[in-house]
Amino acid sequence: MRRKRRYAWVAAGTAAVVAATGLALALDGVPGGDTRPAAVADRPEPRGDACIHEDPERMRRVHMDRLHTHQEQGVREGRSDPDWDLQSCVGCHAAPEAQQAAGHGSSSDEVAFCASCHEYAAVELDCFQCHSTEPEGRP
Amino acid sequence: MSDEQPTRVSRRRVLGGAAALAGVSLAPGLFLVQARAAEADAGSGVRWGLLVDTTRCPGDCEACVDACQAENGWPAGEAVEEPQWIRKVVVGTGERDGAAQALPVMCQHCAEPPCVSVCPTHASFKRHDGIVLVDKHRCIGCRYCMMACPFHARSFVHAPVAERSPNHPRGKGTVEACTLCVHRIDRGEIPACVERCAQEGHAALIFGDLNDPDSEIRRALRERTATPLRGDLGLDPGVRYHGLS
Ligand code: SF4
Numbered sequence: 001m002r003r004k005r006r007y008a009w010v011a012a013g014t015a016a017v018v019a020a021t022g023l024a025l026a027l028d029g030v031p032g033g034d035t036r037p038a039a040v041a042d043r044p045e046p047r048g049d050a051c052i053h054e055d056p057e058r059m060r061r062v063h064m065d066r067l068h069t070h071q072e073q074g075v076r077e078g079r080s081d082p083d084w085d086l087q088s089c090v091g092c093h094a095a096p097e098a099q100q101a102a103g104h105g106s107s108s109d110e111v112a113f114c115a116s117c118h119e120y121a122a123v124e125l126d127c128f129q130c131h132s133t134e135p136e137g138r139p
Numbered sequence: 140m141s142d143e144q145p146t147r148v149s150r151r152r153v154l155g156g157a158a159a160l161a162g163v164s165l166a167p168g169l170f171l172v173q174a175r176a177a178e179a180d181a182g183s184g185v186r187w188g189l190l191v192d193t194t195r196c197p198g199d200c201e202a203c204v205d206a207c208q209a210e211n212g213w214p215a216g217e218a219v220e221e222p223q224w225i226r227k228v229v230v231g232t233g234e235r236d237g238a239a240q241a242l243p244v245m246c247q248h249c250a251e252p253p254c255v256s257v258c259p260t261h262a263s264f265k266r267h268d269g270i271v272l273v274d275k276h277r278c279i280g281c282r283y284c285m286m287a288c289p290f291h292a293r294s295f296v297h298a299p300v301a302e303r304s305p306n307h308p309r310g311k312g313t314v315e316a317c318t319l320c321v322h323r324i325d326r327g328e329i330p331a332c333v334e335r336c337a338q339e340g341h342a343a344l345i346f347g348d349l350n351d352p353d354s355e356i357r358r359a360l361r362e363r364t365a366t367p368l369r370g371d372l373g374l375d376p377g378v379r380y381h382g383l384s
């Protein structure tokens with residue numbers, strides 16, 4: 001019984017190390033290679049000069065928490081902030097058709113910006129099963 | 140938006156955060172935690188409602204249904220599994236009880252919504268301003284709420300959604316219904332069906348705050364008798380009908 005539990009701990013530890021390494025590579029680049037992060041190197045450029053919220057490094061790490069907070073406030077409490085809803089991200093980050101046609105990374109869809117990192121880190125991107133990817137969507 | 144909320148918050152962190160927020164310490168380890176001010180939420184004190192004047196609603200007009208489809212991006216179709224956020228329902232045969240009447244029926248935005256009571260995930264919920272919604276992030280597609288709703292107001296999305304509307308995210312495996320055009324209301328606009336009905340010259344739909352004695356809907360309710368559908372159920376719907384015989 002105790003040994004089984006020890007194996008479980010070792011397995012969980014190994015899995016955590018592997019996952020962390022994958023994420024670190026995705027975000028911080030392959031050692032000795034291109035200085036740009038691996039998953040970011042071949043990715044459509046967002047429109048505009050800078051993310052209106054925070055520096056991109058930080059957004060890369062916290063965007064899911066920010067979106068989750070806004071989702072709760074927007075949907076359940078009706079305090080939606082147009083600057084923070086997913087549609088505002090799509091407004092800058094969805095690739096225009098010309099870029100889609102050119103193809104980027106392993107994904108050439110409208111949200112290749114998101115997909116390039118998500119695919120690399122093997123984190124499923126569910127948002128756009130329901131949400132629109134239309135960059136001009138906001139009425 | 141300044142705080143970073145992790146997706147899952149441990150109990151310890153919640154308690155720690157609460158302690159940090161607490162202004163008054165009642166006793167060692169016992170704090171008076173002030174709840175977030177209620178007026179921060181959407182429309183505290185407001186209750187959005189609709190008055191349907193069936194005497195102004197022509198039997199052959201489908202403008203409100205078309206407007207809803209265009210606004211919220213649900214597909215047209217007669218099949219029973221197709222979504223129907225709003226439909227024209229014909230009551231009476233015209234033989235016994237005068238002319239048949241056709242009236243639009245959508246989610247009635249009940250004050251006592253059975254769809255909310257039965258939902259196992261709290262996906263089905265009522266906002267502070269009385270609008271009853273499905274939070275699709277939580278909906279598991281069990282369809283209890285569809286069974287519970289006496290008005291058949293809710294639909295289930297059976298297939299992947301190809302054309303997604305920026306106004307209303309829709310996704311396979313979740314339940315949906317009339318949102319009273321919550322995205323428009325939050326921008327200070329009126330629901331799409333109400334707008335279109337007025338544009339068509341019928342003005343059979345009146346929208347407004349049921350709690351505000353000076354609102355257009357309250358004025359109309361003072362002048363015209365109005366009844367809810369299935370008033371016997373005691374659900375206190377936010378949608379009322381005038382002229383039903
Ligand atoms: S009409 Fe149906 S879906 Fe709408 S609030 Fe009432 S019970 Fe819920």
Ligand code: SF4
Nearest residue numbers: 258278279281282284
């Ligand atoms: S289908 Fe979704 S909204 Fe309806 S009761 Fe089930 S979980 Fe709740």
